[in-house]
Amino acid sequence: MAVAIIGGTGLTSLKGLEIQRREVVHTPYGEPSGPITHGVFHGRDVMFLARHGYGHTIPPHKVNYRANLWALKHLGVERLVAVAAVGGISEDMEPARLVVPDQVIDYTYSRSHTLFEDDLTHVTHIDFTHPYDPPLRKLMIEAAERAELDVVPHGTYGATQGPRLETAAEIRRLRQDGCDLVGMTGMPEAALARELGIAYAACAVVANWGAGLRSEEITMEDIEQNLRLGMERVRTLLGELIPTV
Numbered sequence: 001m002a003v004a005i006i007g008g009t010g011l012t013s014l015k016g017l018e019i020q021r022r023e024v025v026h027t028p029y030g031e032p033s034g035p036i037t038h039g040v041f042h043g044r045d046v047m048f049l050a051r052h053g054y055g056h057t058i059p060p061h062k063v064n065y066r067a068n069l070w071a072l073k074h075l076g077v078e079r080l081v082a083v084a085a086v087g088g089i090s091e092d093m094e095p096a097r098l099v100v101p102d103q104v105i106d107y108t109y110s111r112s113h114t115l116f117e118d119d120l121t122h123v124t125h126i127d128f129t130h131p132y133d134p135p136l137r138k139l140m141i142e143a144a145e146r147a148e149l150d151v152v153p154h155g156t157y158g159a160t161q162g163p164r165l166e167t168a169a170e171i172r173r174l175r176q177d178g179c180d181l182v183g184m185t186g187m188p189e190a191a192l193a194r195e196l197g198i199a200y201a202a203c204a205v206v207a208n209w210g211a212g213l214r215s216e217e218i219t220m221e222d223i224e225q226n227l228r229l230g231m232e233r234v235r236t237l238l239g240e241l242i243p244t245v
């Protein structure tokens, strides 16, 4: 089964990936964030794509999610592991922790969010009751256990538009809505994967507490520091996970 990883902020390249080649894919939806990297990771063939571009220049609302997902599908990807930085809202979502979310609430707007809108022979509604693929989530949680990583095995991801961080009141509203974590890239990525029939699960890395929850201000230095530790943990998790998917 062909497997791919989409890396987010803090994971524009994957240490330990023996790169074999890079492939440019043109899609009906425009250009993906960059060429798809083909390589071997812990003995397993894998594809890798940096969501924000290899130079980290594409902000969350400008990512061409449709092209990214279409390109991966075109290359035969059946299982996709997405890595994403998030803000923590619930008590157990502390900075540098890993979370395997099981639900999403979508607050994004003005993003091209579906492949099912033009040239349709019939209107299509995907089932999205469980937005993350349960078997892939299970493999991820088991891999974390084997690696003795402290992972929160559930959580509702609130997807916001960005690129700015939230106001304190927005975080209060997200919490009231039932969101445990907040990020800017979870949607429409998860829904497009489902539309394409790709099994998709996410590993979220908490970069900071949500606005107003702990500090007066969220600094980029704090975020970067937490992400450095968190992404080390992600690499450990992926090393354990990828050979099993």
Ligand code: HPA
Residues within 6 Å of the ligand: 085, 086, 087, 088, 160, 165, 166, 182, 183, 184, 207, 208, 209, 210, 211
């Ligand atoms: N909010 C939204 N997205 C994020 C955050 C946040 O606080 N931190 C990292 N990505």
